[in-house]
Amino acid sequence: MAKDVELTDEEILELQEKVGDAGFHGGGAPRTAKNFWPSAKRMVGLLSPYKLGMAILLLAVAFSVALNVYAPRVMGRAMDVIFSGAVSSQMPAGVTKDQIIQGLRASGDDTFADMLTAMELIPGAGIDFTRLGQLIAIVIGLYVGSAVLMWLQGFMLNRFVMKVVYRLRVDVEAKLHRLPLSYFDTRQRGDILSRTTNDVDNVQQALQQSLSQAVQSLLMVIGITIMMFSVSWELTLVALLAIPLTGVVIGLIGSRSQAQFKKQWKSTGMLNGHIEETFSGHEVITIFGRHDTAAKLFDERNDDLYQSSSMAQFLSGLMMPIMQFISYLSYVAIAVLGGLRVANGNMTLGAATAFIQYSRQFNQPLAELGGMMQMVQSGVASAERVFEFLDAEEQSADTEHDLVEGRAQGLVEFRNVDFSYSEDAELIQDLNLRVEPGQTAAIVGPTGAGKTTLVNLIMRFYEIDSGQILLDGVDTAAMSRTELRSQVGMVLQDAVLFEGTIMDNIRYGRLDATDDEVIAAAKATYVDRFVHALPEGYETKIDQDGGALSVGERQLITIARAFLSQPALLILDEATSSVDTRTEVLVQKAMAALQSDRTSFVIAHRLSTIRDADLILVMENGRIVEQGTHAELIHAEGAYWRLHQSQFAEDD
Numbered sequence: 148m149a150k151d152v153e154l155t156d157e158e159i160l161e162l163q164e165k166v167g168d169a170g171f172h173g174g175g176a177p178r179t180a181k182n183f184w185p186s187a188k189r190m191v192g193l194l195s196p197y198k199l200g201m202a203i204l205l206l207a208v209a210f211s212v213a214l215n216v217y218a219p220r221v222m223g224r225a226m227d228v229i230f231s232g233a234v235s236s237q238m239p240a241g242v243t244k245d246q247i248i249q250g251l252r253a254s255g256d257d258t259f260a261d262m263l264t265a266m267e268l269i270p271g272a273g274i275d276f277t278r279l280g281q282l283i284a285i286v287i288g289l290y291v292g293s294a295v296l297m298w299l300q301g302f303m304l305n306r307f308v309m310k311v312v313y314r315l316r317v318d319v320e321a322k323l324h325r326l327p328l329s330y331f332d333t334r335q336r337g338d339i340l341s342r343t344t345n346d347v348d349n350v351q352q353a354l355q356q357s358l359s360q361a362v363q364s365l366l367m368v369i370g371i372t373i374m375m376f377s378v379s380w381e382l383t384l385v386a387l388l389a390i391p392l393t394g395v396v397i398g399l400i401g402s403r404s405q406a407q408f409k410k411q412w413k414s415t416g417m418l419n420g421h422i423e424e425t426f427s428g429h430e431v432i433t434i435f436g437r438h439d440t441a442a443k444l445f446d447e448r449n450d451d452l453y454q455s456s457s458m459a460q461f462l463s464g465l466m467m468p469i470m471q472f473i474s475y476l477s478y479v480a481i482a483v484l485g486g487l488r489v490a491n492g493n494m495t496l497g498a499a500t501a502f503i504q505y506s507r508q509f510n511q512p513l514a515e516l517g518g519m520m521q522m523v524q525s526g527v528a529s530a531e532r533v534f535e536f537l538d539a540e541e542q543s544a545d546t547e548h549d550l551v552e553g554r555a556q557g558l559v560e561f562r563n564v565d566f567s568y569s570e571d572a573e574l575i576q577d578l579n580l581r582v583e584p585g586q587t588a589a590i591v592g593p594t595g596a597g598k599t600t601l602v603n604l605i606m607r608f609y610e611i612d613s614g615q616i617l618l619d620g621v622d623t624a625a626m627s628r629t630e631l632r633s634q635v636g637m638v639l640q641d642a643v644l645f646e647g648t649i650m651d652n653i654r655y656g657r658l659d660a661t662d663d664e665v666i667a668a669a670k671a672t673y674v675d676r677f678v679h680a681l682p683e684g685y686e687t688k689i690d691q692d693g694g695a696l697s698v699g700e701r702q703l704i705t706i707a708r709a710f711l712s713q714p715a716l717l718i719l720d721e722a723t724s725s726v727d728t729r730t731e732v733l734v735q736k737a738m739a740a741l742q743s744d745r746t747s748f749v750i751a752h753r754l755s756t757i758r759d760a761d762l763i764l765v766m767e768n769g770r771i772v773e774q775g776t777h778a779e780l781i782h783a784e785g786a787y788w789r790l791h792q793s794q795f796a797e798d799d
Contacts (some may be wrong), residue, residue: 151688155214183405183527190350190530192498193311204303208363212298216370218289219508220378223501225282230496231266232274236284240271241338264492297363304359312351318537319343327542328608329568338418345419346412346529353526357519364512364717371509375477378502379494382481389477393516396469400462401520407459409528414452416532441513474511483504502575543610545628550621552796553713556636557584557619557746559605564614566604566769574600575769582762589757591790592766598750601766602718605748607631618716634715638738640721642701649678650685652704656712668711672737674703706737717747721756754794 194201238247244263246271323343331339375383418562425432425441432441485499494502561580563738572717575597582588590598603609604616605626615622626728636656644652651666653674660668666685669675677700680685691694696704707718735756751757758777765773765780765787772786782788 168459170217183402186531186534187523187527187765189534190527192353193315193354194307194358196314197307197310200303200307204300204307204359205362206225207296207300207303208359208624209366211293211300212363212366212370214289214293214296216367216374216505216508218286218293219285219501219504220374221282221289222504223495223497224499225279225286226500227267227495227497228275228279229283232272232279233269234263234266235268235270236273238268238270239612242270244268244270260492262490262492264500266495286311290528300359305618307356308351308354311354312347315347315350315458316343320531322537322539324539325541325612326539328603330539335417335420335424337418337423338416338693340423341412341416341419342532345415346532349412349526349529350533353530357523357526360515361519361523363468364515365524367512368509371505371512375502378498378505379485379488382484382488382506384482385484386477386509389473389509392473393470396466397516397520400465400469403523404459404462404466404520405524405528407455407462408524408655409531410455411452411459411525412528414448414534418445418448418452418467428441449455460521460523463524466520474507475571477509478503478506484731504747543626545572546625550626551619551630551634554713555619557715558582558617558714559746559748560615560617560620561606562615562617564604565612566600566609567612568609573769574603578769578771580764580771582746582748584746585634586761587742587749587757587759588762589749589751589760589763589788591751591754591757593790596766598766599720600769601764602720602748604720604752605716606635606637633712634711634714635716635718636709636741637718638702638705638720640740642698642702642705644689644701646690648683648688649704651680652689653685653707653711656708656710660711664705665711668707671740672703672710673733674700674707674737676733677703701736705743706734710737710741715745717742717745719747719749721750721752755789 210319247268248260248263251263257469320343326371337640372383372387375386421441421444482503485494485502485585488494489499559580559582560579564575564578565573566575578601590601590715592598600609604611605623607623610624618626618631620632645655650662650665652670654660656668657664662685666675669685670676678684678687749760757763760777762774763777763780764771765785767786773783775783781791
């Protein structure tokens with residue numbers, strides 16, 4: 148049970164910022180990422196358990212890139228075989244290459260003579276198809292080998308990423324159960340859902356689609372650069388001018404795009420939270436006619452998401468066309484300068500062809516790197532949100548020792564207990580209380596008096612600031628939370644059911660219970676009366692909202708669930724407040740059976756339901772101002788008498 152608290156959206160955001168600045172660390176976990184590079188490094192670090200596999204994967208990428216990069220060089224040689232053979236076939240046999248060049252210069256055709264200088268000519272020989280076939284076969288083999296290695300690395304990466312995401316989801320699920328209740332009190336459920344579902348999916352996409360491509364593109368750039376230098380260092384310098392221009396584009400646009408992506412995912416969480424609240428509170432919205440207000444808030448948050456998403460997509464979308472434009476400029480410059488060098492005899496046509504292909508390949512991975520920034524930035528923004536969740540401060544460490552053997556007797560004591568939700572306002576001060584085994588203690592008081600907080604402290608949903616809470620003389624702080632809560636049964640004001648059968652929902656109280664034990668609990672709590680009227684009986688399927696069951700029937704099922712667990716302590720949070728008068732009689736009878744032979748704490752708003760309680764505790768401002776039986780407190784004419792008068796003045 149959470150405490151009674153209503154926070155505005157602004158207060159929730161303020162609390163999130165405070166906790167995010169001050170408390171998102173602990174347990175030796177890495178500090179929360181505050182910017183792009185730490186978050187990106189940590190996201191890639193998720194793959195660290197697969198270092199050997201990743202090393203093999205990187206080798207496959209490296210060899211694939213090497214084969215892919217070397218293929219144009221071989222293709223250039225094939226082009227030289229074709230061009231040289233075609234030219235040679237047009238020349239008379241029996242003369243040498245030098246004689247032909249000298250003849251051309253003597254006739255004043257120096258340009259053609261310069262071009263022939265760089266060629267391997269055998270006048271009258273023609274095209275060497277045997278050599279050409281060998282080179283083409285080598286090129287095909289290089290490309291086939293590159294493709295096989297790329298498939299292998301893609302297969303391995305997908306397996307690793309899926310294992311990482313599987314483990315990440317397990318960590319997120321486990322983290323949910325280690326967080327204190329205060330974490331959920333200050334955050335919208337929609338935002339938490341967004342972090343644990345949408346953001347995790349986005350991290351998966353970023354790792355799957357960007358990581359190998361980034362490594363491949365980087366190695367392609369390095370490999371192609373080496374091959375271009377081996378062909379012509381002058382043309383290589385022209386091609387390398389694209390790198391600083393690309394860096395400027397990423398630096399100017401990337402940082403702004405990253406900020407917008409982070410804002411986009413934050414807006415997504417806020418919108419999801421509003422939608423979840425709207426669906427769950429649809430009846431209230433309808434009753435009070437607040438559709439326009441809800442629609443207005445939806446429009447505001449949807450507009451925030453639209454604006455941030457549009458700006459993020461616009462900025463990240465600029466990088467690809469700008470980098471392609473830089474690529475085209477580089478391509479034009481290389482083509483012109485390469486043609487001049489072929490004409491001057493400084494390089495062969497095949498070498499120029501290979502270099503032009505390298506320049507296209509060189510610019511392609513640069514453009515891909517720019518295009519990937521959109522997905523990487525979005526993925527890192529999501530990873531940062533997931534890491535913030537995983538780094539959130541957890542509840543205190545639990546003991547591993549069971550200090551209460553079997554079922555407790557049910558003696559509960561509060562000794563000088565102090566508790567506050569924040570340092571600014573102390574709620575419970577110096578509380579002392581003793582409830583004997585088998586007694587029913589009713590807790591009454593105005594809203595905000597600390598009634599729900601009192602039972603929350605018994606359950607250790609929150610840790611007390613000072614003092615002790617004892618169960619059978621054992622400090623509950625020294626008990627494990629599992630051990631403590633296994634001694635307690637709770638029936639809340641809202642009947643919470645899970646998707647499954649009625650039998651499954653009752654058995655939730657004790658998973659090892661037999662069908663006969665479940666049915667016995669159902670009979671003891673009057674569930675059996677209405678189950679027999681259902682077509683499938685105990686195997687009737689229900690959803691989370693209870694399906695076609697009435698509010699009272701759902702509440703009876705939760706009482707049967709608590710009955711089956713056979714707790715030593717029982718906590719009832721006004722379990723009859725939301726049922727009709729006729730059903731209330733059955734619910735009260737079921738609760739009476741449930742309260743038999745166990746210590747009970749009943750949070751009561753209607754005083755008529757707790758007249759027979761062994762002990763009535765009247766709370767005001769976190770203090771027990773009165774305690775006693777109904778008759779004793781009425782006779783005292785104190786705080787309880789005033790509450791009683793306010794509810795029953797007309798009857799009296």
